[in-house]
Amino acid sequence: MPIIIKANPKSNTNSLIRDFKKVIAVTDIVQRVRDRRYFQKPSKINAIKKIQKNRLQRKIRVLKHTKNIGADVIDRMTARLNK
Numbered sequence: 001m002p003i004i005i006k007a008n009p010k011s012n013t014n015s016l017i018r019d020f021k022k023v024i025a026v027t028d029i030v031q032r033v034r035d036r037r038y039f040q041k042p043s044k045i046n047a048i049k050k051i052q053k054n055r056l057q058r059k060i061r062v063l064k065h066t067k068n069i070g071a072d073v074i075d076r077m078t079a080r081l082n083k
Helices: 013-027 029-035 042-064 071-082
Strands: none
Touching: 013 029, 042 071
């Protein structure tokens, strides 16, 4: 999927580069390239995902007992967990 940044008549080079960096950061292209730089065994990838899931579950559990955290924050985190 190509990334296309269209230039306005008033835009300069710096603003185009800034917009391009924002698009790249949102699409996680750089992170995927870094992850694929070296081969990782599928079991290692699954272990990392399991550790991240456990950390998120623990964080949700702790946040449920705090007073100043809204229900919407916890809902977003549980949605990320179920993804």
